[in-house]
Amino acid sequence: MTAAIVLQVAIGGLLMGLIYALVAAGLSLIFGLMDVVNFAHGELLMLAMYATFTIHQALGLDPLVQLPLIALLLFGAGAAIYRGLIARSLAVRFNTGMVQVFVTFGLSIFLVGAAQLVFGSDFRAISDGVLSNRTVAIGQVVLPLAQVAAGLICLLAFAALVLISRTEFGRALEATREDREAVALIGIDRDKVFSVGWGIGGAAVGIAGVMLSNFYYISPTVGSNFALIAYVTVALGGFGSLPGALIAGVLVGLVEALTALVMDPSLKQVGIFAIYVLVLMFRPRGLFGRL
């Protein structure tokens, strides 16, 4: 095992970690905003991937060109989920926390079924995009172009998220998070803030999905694996913390890649879960979380 291989694997893991970070940021945003865990988060990623695939097949639009379109589409999906299901489950007077968990679980099962109905269970892939089958070489390290682009775009999207959190709207988000009753008194429409928050969370997943579809297989259940990693990432970084999601995402990507190097690749997630358990024992609120 030469240093070049280790470096190659580590950079690959780092790039994957940036995707994990963006997926986790969407989840973390929603959690931080209203203490709701979206158990259909992975299925939003799956939707974005299938949407990219379908538009690519039908219109021949390259995934890269589709970025703004899919982001907008998933923004709409996120906002619609909030308006249609989450607002309702928050209005419930009994077992609110539990209703929210199982409503989003029901949604995730429904979406997997819908994808199976429309697309079948076969694995799909986009193999003729602009980024497909190309590599970049930096010294001895050779990386697939699609993965490099995905890492960079996700990093950019992450930066956009941080910028949004600093705008007027970001402050409204923050205020609504602090006290959802009081913001109504200063003229902030709570429902609107929440649905935009869900929209942004959806758009983040949408961008990750587009970039992922350039080099990752697409199937109805592809989301569950990414969702699981997103939960671990969010718990690791601290619920509701954006910088936490970035650092934890990269950490998870690195650990996953390096575990696959030293252990059987089918066990690559054991490394991630091991750090999660360590964090759970010694720092339950995560690296950057507020308790």
Place this chain on the structure above:
Amino acid sequence: MRRPGTSNVIIRRRRRELVVGAILLVLFVLLPLPIGNTYLRGLIVLTLLYAGLSQGWNILGGYCGQISLGHALYFGIGAYTSAMLFTVLGVPPTLGMFAGGILAGLAALLVGWPCFRLSGHYYAIATLVVGMTALLLVQNWDFVNAAMGITIPFRADSWSDLEFRVAVLPFHYVMLAYAAVAWLIAWVVEGSRWGFYWRAVKDDATAARSLAVRVFPSKMAAAAISGFITGVGGALYSQYVGFIDPDSTLGLSLSVLIALPAVVGGVGTLWGPLLGAAVLIPVQQLSIAWLGSAGNGIDLMIYGMLIIALALARPQGLVSLLGVRSQAGGEVAESA
């Protein structure tokens, strides 16, 4: 907190519950006799199994309010322990199921130890991750045949081995006994000191602590009982189906399916898991049989929509339709 005189009301209500439980038991003993259809009998067997499993989940998730999304772990431990003891050492599953249940209870304590420091969604996610880790490890563990699973060999018709040439009718009574014992355990703990502790912890852990309720040990007790019941259910399942593999005994969808009957029927209620299983399991199984056999996903869509609709329309559970008072938190469920 309790007005004088209410204790009599409670004693009377609990006595009534026992009577209703006994009547139901008799009905279920007789139920398969007029039903000739094997598929329908099998459906009732599964419903009884999930009624028992969910009753176990309800002790931790309902009474004590700790929403576990990793109960498949305890189910899997029960199933694998009993199956390994039987196939490798020849230990009869009637004993193996207790070994599986005890191991599952111990596992629940081990999981609870770090996880009970977390609350709400943090706890739910931690249990989910622990469950998925176990799935991943068992999928790669050659000693238990990894992802290939274990086939339980048929030796002879035997009650001690829980093996029958025609399994549906005997297993009706096995699962009925399981569901009945799980119900009885729930009935006993509901009226015990633990039951009151759990409800206090669920309502407000800080307030409970200030009233000298030992929160952590209470949660651990709920976890151990809950894990034990779930583990025994896993062992019975492995004998009934004759084959176990990591996906069917440790997957996330199983964890959700164990929790759902209680959620749909009424969390923290004695009858909720029974009622929820009676509604949910037939709908889920029939939609698989009628619509999902081609793998087209319609069954999943119906199942998902049903969960959403029931959770939103009846958040207090289907028991509220019967005018049963929720025992958890003491809200009057019928008022909503």
